[in-house]
Amino acid sequence: MPRYSEERRAAVVAKLLPPQSLSPQEVAEQEGLSFATVYKWRAEARAKGHCMPAANAQGAEQWSSKDRFAAVLETAAMNAEQSAEYCRRRGLYPEQLAAWRSDCEQAGRLSQQERRREAEAAKAQRVRIRELERELTRKNAALAETAALLTLSKNVWSAPVVQVPLVSW
Numbered sequence: 511m512p513r514y515s516e517e518r519r520a521a522v523v524a525k526l527l528p529p530q531s532l533s534p535q536e537v538a539e540q541e542g543l544s545f546a547t548v549y550k551w552r553a554e555a556r557a558k559g560h561c562m563p564a565a566n567a568q569g570a571e572q573w574s575s576k577d578r579f580a581a582v583l584e585t586a587a588m589n590a591e592q593s594a595e596y597c598r599r600r601g602l603y604p605e606q607l608a609a610w611r612s613d614c615e616q617a618g619r620l621s622q623q624e625r626r627r628e629a630e631a632a633k634a635q636r637v638r639i640r641e642l643e644r645e646l647t648r649k650n651a652a653l654a655e656t657a658a659l660l661t662l663s664k665n666v667w668s669a670p671v672v673q674v675p676l677v678s679w
Contacts, residue, residue: 522548523555531601578610586611 525537526548532540534548541548556577573581581600585593585607597604 519551523551526552526555527600573610579614581607582611582614 522537522541522543525532525540526534534552535545537543538545538548581596581602585596588596590604593607594604596602597607
């Protein structure tokens with residue numbers, strides 16, 4: 511059985527959310543809880559998909575990129591009125607949410623460009639590897655030919671000289 515009721519947990523977690531946006535340390539002091547307990551409850555709320563801004567910054571900077579993305583997803587199907595209500599509850603401006611949506615869209619486009627660049631670089635590397643392999647094969651053949659000629663020339667010079675008598679006619 512949990513030591514604290516769900517209502518108590520929800521009330522504590524609500525203090526971490528905008529507009530209050532208190533730090534876990536401040537909430538722990540106010541509520542008479544340990545910092546670890548409040549921190550754990552915040553982590554559990556994040557794991558359940560709740561957007562939980564950090565308390566060490568002000569405004570939109572409080573939100574991690576993961577939380578910003580979650581906010582964009584949560585508001586994607588909302589109309590302007592619902593989105594404005596969402597922003598009021600979270601302590602945001604609709605312009606911030608629009609900017610985050612734009613950032614998310616650009617991130618997808620950038621990653622697509624990056625993947626295309628990586629594919630082109632990989633193709634260029636494969637071409638370069640084929641060229642190097644051909645050059646290596648050619649040099650190995652030339653080396654083998656040179657070794658064979660060297661071996662033959664050593665045999666010719668190291669062979670005993672046979673003196674053939676001259677035959678006079």
